[in-house]
Amino acid sequence: MEGSVPPEPWWCTMRVLIQLRPSPDVVAAVADPDVTATTADVADGLPGVVLDPSFTPVAVPRPVPAAGGDPLSLNQSLTFSLSADDASVMVRGEISDDELSTRVTLLPTLRNDVVGVFADPVIESNLTCGGDAPVGDWHDVERLLHVAELHAEGLDGSGVALAVLDTGINAAHVARHLGRDLLLDKERSWNPDGVTGRPGEFEVNHGTMCAFDTLIAAPRATLIDIPVLLSQRPGGSALDGLLSDAVAAFAHLRTVLEAQPAETRSLVISNSWGSFSPRWDFPVGHPGNYSDNPAHPFNLIVASLEQAGADVLFAAGNCGRDCRDGRCAYPDRPIAGANSHPGVLSIGGVDTGGQRVGYSSQGPGRLALRKPDICSYTHFSGSKAFGAGEPDSGTSAACPVAAGLVAAIRTRWPVSALSPAQLRTLLRRTADDRSDIGFDYDYGYGVTDTPGVLASLRRRAMRVA
Amino acid sequence: MRLVTVRLHSQATLAQAMRRLGLTEEEVDSGYGLVLIDPGQGLYGLRVAEEAARRIDPAAGGGPYSDPRIEPFGPPD
Known part of the structure; x- marks a missing residue:
């Protein structure tokens, strides 16, 4: 069923x-x-x-x-x-x-x-890696996501709140490069203590890229700006934060969710960040550990918010074996902590050719083994947040692209009609399997497939009617 | 600073959490405040000085929990 x-x-x-x-x-x-x-x-x-x-x-x-040679030597x-x-x-x-x-x-x-x-390992040629030129542009992503078909069914994100937890959004830059206005809810946006910028007016950076990418599939979604990576707390630096700020951000988002009428409730949360190193964590097995511990407060609040009705998406990370980010310090199983939470969608990255980008982290995950869940598109020319010739890259871009698809679905399918768990199952089940063997640790269940999602939603609507 | 947890009734305040855990104002990150983690369990989080976190009675509060740096996943280096 x-x-x-x-x-x-x-x-x-x-x-x-x-x-x-x-x-x-x-x-x-x-x-x-x-x-x-x-x-x-x-x-x-x-x-x-x-x-x-x-x-x-x-x-x-x-x-x-x-004759007379060693029968066991190839030398x-x-x-x-x-x-x-x-x-x-x-x-x-x-x-x-x-x-x-x-x-x-x-x-x-x-x-x-x-x-x-x-x-018999998977062999792939010429995987896209960090530093490579963009593979296609955001209009290709629009086409691959079948955005016109989504919009024809009224699925454009209208009325759906979409929180971007990142370095803050520059709304003017996003609007200029999208060629259209965007909706940003300043009232429901939130800054960690000590962060002084105003919603939608942050410097153009990673968060601006993420905001742009959410709006490819869901141009009418209402963005909520949460610059959690601009924490000024001791231990942080210019473009990183502390997990405790994410705990506080999620607590704020619960108030956003619970203020909505139950019958139309929907909140999509896009998280293109994580912890690169066990150096900042207690060891695995310690009761205060984060990476492998579902009882860590952040993993608990993620579970709590998902249960309350939020769709939580996390980037799988850029620690893929083929060309991992230089910051990756986990010796194995780099999808750690909430990025591997069973209640979230962990998003891997493919280029617009449908091939896994070499830096997209592979499973198994640390909290749930079957990670990543699905893949979405990255490494395309989009927001130009990092310069004219630079792609929107990393699983950082794949995650908000997928979050936009989720927000588009939510336009007519609020949590009262389709729970977050049901929506995750729908996306996994309809994904385009890239490995021919079902789930695998490179692509998860496959690449998101909008026509499959739409067909499934139509069948569901008929059953409900 | 360390992240610790405490179980309290709904609508609890930071002052109530400090009393429960035996903490002084100097030992608590008041800017961070008291954060509701799980309403179903009445579980809250707060940031306290490392020395104070070690002193907390396990019967009164949980932790200390790691508070690792988090960073954007891109562009890949």
């Missing part, structure tokens, strides 16, 4: 390559370019392995040392033999994560034709 929230499966699979030494006639068939052998011909059922029938088995030549002159008696065959499959080590150990003992089991 669409409205229910199914429990998340706790398992994942690992893609593997399995090297086999079947009978010589099978090896000969695989090695023969005129014969098409299938996976079933080579390995019909390996215990605990889901074989990929779409993968054509590949013959692997055997390295043969010169010598070698020839390679594809003869049926020498060669082996490679097939592809998946093994459940929870059985991985057992299966990898047992397979060669259960089946004497199994030579070895190897990882």
